[in-house]
Amino acid sequence: MFFVWGPHSSVSDLGVVADLCPQCAAVTPCRVFGKVEGAHIFFIPVASGITELAAVCGHCQKRFRCDINRYKTILPEFEAFSLSVEELLDRTNPTLKAKIEWSTKCEELGSDPRFTETLRSVEELRSGSLKTRLSKDLRAWNQLDEGQRLNLIGEASELTRAIKFATSISPQVPENAGCAIGILICLAIWGVAFFVPVSWDNGSLMGVALAGPLIGAVVYQFDVSRRVRLWTAETLVPEGRKAGINFRHFVALLDDLPPPNSRSTEVLKPLQEHAQIIREELSTLDVGVDRHASEALR
Numbered sequence: 001m002f003f004v005w006g007p008h009s010s011v012s013d014l015g016v017v018a019d020l021c022p023q024c025a026a027v028t029p030c031r032v033f034g035k036v037e038g039a040h041i042f043f044i045p046v047a048s049g050i051t052e053l054a055a056v057c058g059h060c061q062k063r064f065r066c067d068i069n070r071y072k073t074i075l076p077e078f079e080a081f082s083l084s085v086e087e088l089l090d091r092t093n094p095t096l097k098a099k100i101e102w103s104t105k106c107e108e109l110g111s112d113p114r115f116t117e118t119l120r121s122v123e124e125l126r127s128g129s130l131k132t133r134l135s136k137d138l139r140a141w142n143q144l145d146e147g148q149r150l151n152l153i154g155e156a157s158e159l160t161r162a163i164k165f166a167t168s169i170s171p172q173v174p175e176n177a178g179c180a181i182g183i184l185i186c187l188a189i190w191g192v193a194f195f196v197p198v199s200w201d202n203g204s205l206m207g208v209a210l211a212g213p214l215i216g217a218v219v220y221q222f223d224v225s226r227r228v229r230l231w232t233a234e235t236l237v238p239e240g241r242k243a244g245i246n247f248r249h250f251v252a253l254l255d256d257l258p259p260p261n262s263r264s265t266e267v268l269k270p271l272q273e274h275a276q277i278i279r280e281e282l283s284t285l286d287v288g289v290d291r292h293a294s295e296a297l298r
């Protein structure tokens with residue numbers, strides 16, 4: 001049967017990159033293929049796109065799945081094979097190149113227990129500007145003088161202790177208990193307005209309808225803030241002192257967390273949501289935190 005219109009599928013040779021083959025563990029030129037799917041009209045492909053990507057290892061010839069976002073660029077065959085593997089890696093896959101260099105350096109410095117201990121501490125940190133900065137300092141380990149190394153070791157160790165403490169204390173942050181108060185206030189305002197024996201015009205009715213949730217939200221925020229401040233002073237600080245954490249580093253971690261996402265199941269989400277209130281409360285207590293504590297870390 002002849003179809004004027006229908007699905008269209010083909011495999012396209014996209015070019016060559018340098019990659020680490022998961023089958024033979026060689027870093028080698030790999031040919032990248034994309035599965036192109038779309039539709040055709042009179043056998044002319046229209047509205048097509050790459051739905052799947054695979055690479056074929058130039059060493060063992062085996063095929064593995066790959067992600068186009070990993071590559072800076074994909075070079076045409078004639079250009080790729082005029083380069084050495086190192087040059088091809090630099091052009092097409094600089095992230096892998098940096099990873100290999102870093103792993104080589106770790107092996108070289110592996111006999112230094114202070115380096116390996118600090119590396120372990122840094123790896124325990126969440127991705128963020130603190131981890132990026134400490135990793136950068138670690139890469140320059142050989143160029144650091146003794147004082148700088150001691151600072152780096154101390155900072156990495158304090159931050160690791162702080163992240164462990166943050167993870168354990170976060171589920172205890174008071175959360176939505178104040179929500180009920182906000183709803184009650186809102187209902188109370190609506191209820192009083194309903195029973196007041198006056199005739200309401202449309203504007204007044206609209207005003208009362210909006211005032212209920214608005215005042216309820218303000219009361220809710222106030223109540224949450226009060227509870228979190230109390231919890232900071234009565235739970236967070238004593239527990240933190242018991243765990244021996246440095247509160248400046250704890251606040252630096254809070255500042256480094258990404259903004260809270262309502263759908264997140266992240267264990268640090270309660271701390272993320274109330275980070276500003278906690279920081280403000282800590283700055284009023286005698287724990288060595290000021291309002292710009294994280295900036296003072298460096």
Ligand SMILES: [Zn+2]
Pocket residue numbers: 021022023024025026057058059060061062
């Ligand atoms: Zn291979």
